[in-house]
Amino acid sequence: MEPIVPFEPVAADDIPAGPQWAAQIKWDGVRMLVYFDGASTKLVNRRLHERTMQYPELADARRYCRAKSVILDGEIVAFDAARPSFHEVMRRDGIRNAQAVPAAVREIPVTYMVFDILYLDGEWVTGRSLEERQRLLARAVEPGAGVRLVENTADGEKLFDVMRKHGMEGIVVKDLASTYAVGGKDGRWRKIKVRxxxxxxxxxxxxxxxxxxxxxxxxxxxxxxxxxxxxxxxxxxxxxxxxxxxxxxxxxxxxxxxxxxxxxxxxxxxxxxxxxxxxxxxxxxxxxxxxxxxxxxxxxxxxxxxxxxxxxxxxxx
Structure with a gap:
């Protein structure tokens, strides 16, 4: 499986509303795609740099995925006092010496927040709607220790207010009809940051x-x-x-x-x-x-x- 550049949201100030839109927490982590070909697992970030070594707890997709082959999209997040910490996750992501990994796994636990699926059992599903991809994702991934599915919220304004009160980064609002544009960036996905x-x-x-x-x-x-x-x-x-x-x-x-x-x-x-x-x-x-x-x-x-x-x-x- 050749790594791909993920679909990116555009920055926005206004929060779109209506039944076609789903709001999700912006977790302030490291964007990461998981590639599983049925035998081996590879983690690659949005800049197409491999990070499998840095996250051994995610290096066997069979532990959390029921699919025969799959490409997942999400964010790897580290927490500091119950809040996502970009500083902490970058400590993990920045490791370059394999000998330092075991200690980092103990000191900086991470969670993979999965929000999309691009490939399933030998078939690309990027041309299907987000709503359909989320149904496929729920069947393919088995949440557990260190792996969670990102939930949708219908009321983006309310979710943004919660993020602001808790000092979080913000939200991403997505068109449920949107296909997944590999290497693309457009208004069907919008990020609204708390400033x-x-x-x-x-x-x-x-x-x-x-x-x-x-x-x-x-x-x-x-x-x-x-x-x-x-x-x-x-x-x-x-x-x-x-x-x-x-x-x-x-x-x-x-x-x-x-x-x-x-x-x-x-x-x-x-x-x-x-x-x-x-x-x-x-x-x-x-x-x-x-x-x-x-x-x-x-x-x-x-x-x-x-x-x-x-x-x-x-x-x-």
């Missing part, structure tokens, strides 16, 4: 092509120390906005790093007095207390000392 926001102080900048292209962000603790929380360079800023930031950064240059500890990846950074603030949307906090996927919404002049950890919702840190 949080904060206002951070800007303590440094980096340059590209003669102007600022990224901001080094920070928040103050109770003792007035500025702690680095991440770089951000993408977002809604226009070329004029970046030109204005470049001009402001030139006026605010300082020789010493304003952060309590020098940030990683700061070679080439120019330190500035933290008198610019950035409104930033982000997905979650990482284990290292930096922002995951920060996106700049706006930058303004202001005293960054107002940007403190105690203004954050503790459940998001």
């Amino acid at each position: 949080r926001d904060l206002t951070a102080a800007v303590g440094g900048v980096t340059y590209g092509g003669g102007r600022v292209n990224a901001l080094l962000l920070g928040l103050y603790d109770g003792q007035g120390r500025l702690h680095y929380i991440g770089h951000a360079g993408s977002g809604r800023l226009t070329g004029r906005d970046w030109a204005d930031i470049t001009a402001a950064a030139e006026l605010l240059r300082m020789p010493d790093c304003p952060f309590a500890a020098k940030p990683p990846r700061s070679a080439g950074a120019v330190w500035i007095r933290p008198m610019l603030t950035a409104k930033v949307r982000y997905l979650e906090w990482t284990a290292g207390r930096t922002l995951r996927q920060p996106v700049i919404e706006a930058v303004s002049a202001g005293f960054g000392t107002d940007c403190t950890f105690d203004r954050l919702d503790e459940t998001t840190v």
Whole structure:
């Protein structure tokens, strides 16, 4: 079985509603396809890199699948305090030494959340509707320890609200009539992510092509120390906005790093007095207390000392 590029959802802001749509939890794991030819099992990720070694508990599809041959699509998820943790699953996925696998299996248990079936008993089923594929999937897979079937929810708005309250990544909403487009990406599958926001102080900048292209962000603790929380360079800023930031950064240059500890990846950074603030949307906090996927919404002049950890919702840190 030659590995294939899986069907991808498109990013969306609105949650479609109606009987043709099914909402599912977006588990914030590693996308993984399981290939079983009747004799051997192979795990391959969305970038077509094999990961069978990293997940030995899933390396024999006969343990959880009744089919003679099959291709399954899903996400491998690791949990931290009952919540999916992208950081934890990447610790498993990043293993390159087979000798490290047994210890990782004990320390970082994973669950395969299966949501689709592409091939069954010698036949491609990608041309059938999602609704029909899900019926085939329920017959082919036997859920158990480490393997679960992803459930549909009719009310996408309600599921999204639950995800937001529990600090989860978001939802995927799928057209039940949709066929599976190998290597495709279109609006029949849509992902809606929970985003949080904060206002951070800007303590440094980096340059590209003669102007600022990224901001080094920070928040103050109770003792007035500025702690680095991440770089951000993408977002809604226009070329004029970046030109204005470049001009402001030139006026605010300082020789010493304003952060309590020098940030990683700061070679080439120019330190500035933290008198610019950035409104930033982000997905979650990482284990290292930096922002995951920060996106700049706006930058303004202001005293960054107002940007403190105690203004954050503790459940998001």
